[in-house]
Amino acid sequence: MAETSRELGRELRKAREEAGLSLSTFAERVRFSKGYLSKVERGQRDVTLGIARAYDRELDAGGALIALVAGRPSRRSKRNAVAMTVGLPPPSPRFVGRARELERIDAFVRGEHDTNACVLSGMAGAGKTALALRGAWNATELFPDGCILVEFGDHSPGVAEVSADDVLDALLRFFGIPARDIPAHRTARAGLYQSRIRRKRLLLVCDDVGTAGQITPLLPAGSGSKLLVTSRNRLNALDDATRLPVEVLPSAEAASLFRAIGGEHARTAADSVVGRVVARCGRLPLALRVAAARFQSSVTWSLDDFDERLADENARLSVLDDGERSVAAAFNLSCQALTGAALRLFGLLALHPARQVEIGSVAALAGTDLVRARRLVDQLSDAHLVTYASADRVTTHDLLRTFARNQVLPCMTEDDRRAATVRLLDHNLLLAAASDAHLDPHRYRTPLALPDPLGAARRFPDHASALAWLHREWPSLVKLCRLAAESGLHEHCWQLASMLRQYFFLTKQWEHWISTQLDAVSAARASGDRQKLAIAVSNLGTAHFDRGDLPVAVDYFQEALGLFRDAEDEHGITTATSHLAWTALYLGEHENALHDLRSVLVSYRRASNTRNAAIALRGIALAETELARYADAVRHAEMARAEFEALDLRLDVAMAVNCTAWAHFHAGNHAEARLRYEEAAALAEKCGSRYETARALTGLGNVHAATGNDAGAAERWAEADATCGPLDPVVVGEARVRAAT
Known part of the structure; x- marks a missing residue:
């Protein structure tokens, strides 16, 4: 047995170097700071049994390194332990x-x-x-x-x-x-x-x-x-x-701490770059002190260079290590007291692409029930490795997420990580499907044959609860859609994007609607499923159409039409034809649009597709309004409303009433138009559509302007802008009239 700490340290260093590992690489693998291990190998710190085990395990020494210190008393006796x-x-x-x-x-x-x-x-x-x-x-x-x-x-x-x-x-x-x-x-x-x-x-x-x-x-x-x-x-x-x-520092105090330690270049640096550095350090005082000290001691880095190094999440923790202090080593000490199940969950949380995770997703990741998941989260919370954002939501600090992803998650098998990812996506897909069923109950969906141990399919008793969940969770669902795409889980990606379609239509979040559908298109292409590719391409065209990008929408709709024809999918062909007819309507091709929409209406009625038939009726009413066939337009808009009411489709009802008001306005029936727009505003607000509310308010402003009430018009238009911002005159006739007033 080696007799001194210096000799023991020399043996450990020799074994590491013979394995061809640098001290930095080895420190990352065993999750101790490089500075601490350097002192151990130089004999400046005692070689404990724990250190010997870490070296033995990582270097595959078969117990030889453990034997060097087994039974050797620590330099620290009871008398000088404190x-x-x-x-x-x-x-x-x-x-x-x-x-x-x-x-x-x-x-x-x-x-x-x-x-x-x-x-x-x-x-x-x-x-x-x-x-x-x-x-x-x-x-x-x-x-x-x-x-x-x-x-x-x-x-x-x-x-x-x-x-x-x-x-x-x-x-x-x-x-x-x-x-x-x-x-x-x-x-x-x-x-x-x-x-x-x-x-x-x-x-x-x-x-x-x-x-x-x-x-x-x-x-x-x-x-x-x-x-x-x-x-x-x-x-x-x-x-x-x-x-x-004791929380992380507020942004201003964090910036002040970094400037105070970082030297003259930090004190005179632009607020924007200091703000980025501080954010990358998670406003954690230890990280800020290490980062500032490293920056201050460098004679070659500009703060922009330093920020660029910190920007790499995989290398960030190595930058936040100055040889004496290490953020990763501090986190490692917090993990040592965890049970194996809690440490496993801490690593698995890093699989979730969002910082804030609902407790159901936590349970899905862990592969356990909600009661057990809460117990494990309590352990992590007590160790300050996660924070409760609310009773059912958990947040992990960015640096802790990086630590978990880089140093805890790799200790698990690929099969364990893959299974946890699938469980997470299954659970959220079931929730998304259950909530979407309330928003759009009559749309056809591919059946989900998924296990549901947490009861996700029974989560939402009504429309309001489903909509509230989507308002809260949609950012996570967008990220999960991308995770599914990156993980090669193509079916999950396509389904999630499909389930988010109606919500993004309701809220007019076109950027996220388009991004998820692009992921869905890529997933469908990768899987080779041309039927699903056609649906994804069609949905992508709908997003662009709704945003007013009509030429782009036409290209996607024509591609979808070709795919549906190749698949001999009559429903798909009718839907793509309908989309092209609507696009023609807004491109000013009113007669062509009216002709094709009538043909689409016949096809949908033949297939007993009542909801889509009612949408075609609404389009027919808009085309007839443009062609000055006002009586027919009002009649068809009212027919569409009746169909939507029978199906309990509240958003569609509000849209149909706005369509009726639009026809009355063009016919010069201002009193009737005002009543319909007021009704549409109330209906739209009740179902949560700021877009249709703003459309109705804009229409009311137009009525006031047409009847000489300029003050009333200005008031209603301002109210519309405050509700949803400016509406696109390309696809909103009321906005077009307002712009010309």
Whole structure:
């Protein structure tokens, strides 16, 4: 066995170098900081059993490296196990912000809270220690018997945690009690400790406490002394403690901290580039300090260059490592206390493309039920690895997501990651289908033969709940659609895009509508399914049509028509013909549009497709209005409305009433037009369509203008703009009339 830490470190370095691994690469693999491992290999830090196991495992040494230290006692004996400083080390000279937190610490130490312990908890690197020391320094005059810093976290992998017995022993020695008089039993030690502090005013700063049990015996029985505690965990078992969450810094304070440490070039840099750097550091104080120090020490980087390095998410954590401090190493320590199931979930959360994840998706990723998922999330939340955004939504800090993706997720098998991705997409596809069924209940959908252990298909009791969920979740669904495409899960991608179509039509989010349909088109091409390709191309054309990109829409509709003809799909052919007829209507080809829409109407009625037949009737009414056939237009618009009401399609009803109002306006029936537009505005608002509401309000403004009420017109037009912004005159006749007024 090697006899010294220097010799042990030399053996580890030799084994690593023989394996052809650089220290940087090896540090990333074993999830320890490069600076710490460098000290181990140079003999400046003790070679613990945990370190030996990490080297042995990664270098496939078959136990030989573990044998070097097995049974060798740590340099750290019980007597010197506690790092205790009488008095306080100087606070950071570049402490920034935290005014609210300092006020709460001041209130605590002055006795405004009926507790003797205040727990500052937060994610690794949030600046808890710096905050506690600053708060303690501000309060030194309140504690004439002194301030003591007790460091509970050695941060050396493999070293046992400091126990309450260790701390009580050190404190009793500080009080002048000879070692022979210190009781061996913890209860007796705690009693002696309480007797010695009963009449004292003492402040104990307990830094980086791992568990409540480490400090429970230290809680003062009287009111004179106080414990200021920092921890990466919430220490829930300290029932009566004052709790102070330590979050990341606000943007302005984060920028100030970076400028203060980063030197002259950081202080004079443009706000925009400093803002980007700060954002890439996640406004985490440790990351900001490391980044600023690295930038300040470089003579070649501009801040733009440094920002570009940080922009690479895969390399970001390596940039945030200065050899002595490492954001990744700090995160790794937070992970060490997790159960295997919680650590697995932490890694799997990185598969979700969104920062904020609904608890159902969490359960799907873990492959468990909601109760078990909540328990695991509670563990992660207590360790400040995730945050509850609400009772059912979980957020992970960007740097923690990067850490999980780069250093935790790769420890799982490809099969495990793939299965979790499929479960996640299955669950969200079922939810999207269930919500879309409320928005567009009569549209044909490909049946979903998917497992539903979480009851997603029964999630929404009504239209309102479905719409509320989509309002909240659509950004995640867009990202999941892209994830499915990138993962080669073509069916999931195509289906998700299809389920989002009606929502994006309702909300007029054309950019996201188009992006998801482009993903769907790519997925359909990759799968070789020409039927689904035709549907995706048609949907893509509809998005462009709805946005007013008529020439682009024509190209897609013609492509879709060709694909449907090749597939001999009569329904698809009719739909593509209908889309082309609508496009002709807005391109000014009114007679052609009317002819084709009548043909489409016959086909839909023959197929008993009532909903699409009613849409064709609405198009016919618009074409007849342009051709000054107002009575026919009103009649056909009212027929369409009746069909939509029978189907309980609220948005379509509002559109049909707007169509009726449009025909009356052109016929010069202003009173009737005003009544219809008012009705349409109310119906559209009730079903959640700001677009149709704005169309009705614009129409009302036009009625006012036509009847000489310029003030009323201006008021209604302003209301329309505030509701939805300017409408496109290419596809909204009311906007065209307003522009010409």
